[in-house]
Amino acid sequence: MAANIEENIRCYRTAPFDARFPNTNQTRNCFQNYLDFHRCNKALSTKNKDVSPCEWYQKVYNSICPISWVSKWDDQLESGTFPGKI
Template sequence: MSDVIEEKIKKYRTAPFDARFPNTNQTRNCFQNYLDFHRCNKALSAKDQDTAPCEWYQRVYKSLCLMSWVQKWDEQIETGNFAGKI
């Protein structure tokens, strides 16, 4: 992994501003980062590459999302009922 990405992950405190979600309500931002994390893992795992860069998305969604939402989405993924496209 590049030194720049490693440095950003080390300095990470909370989710940075995302211009796609300028409003106070960050629910969509939470969900999008959750999807991006799983898509990133899926894509890099399929290529047998290191999935460490995906940690960024995980840290962002964990700082924005309620853990009850994440648990529910994880259960839905396991049962095959998740509404998002991963």
């Protein structure tokens, strides 16, 4: 199964369809993948495990989200004012 995940990450082109977000507006999808990436990183880092499976979420939010949003959220994370629960 790990090889399948690595293959998907390596062959990644654009964000696949996510049934949780069927509408054209992908704002929630963008934010959810950003949260999932940071939650995954935090969970695996605290257990001292490999965080490479988290790269999937990062690639998805980088392809869906505007760069200005991501940079704003990164700044908020650093300053401790990010509104989401990670």
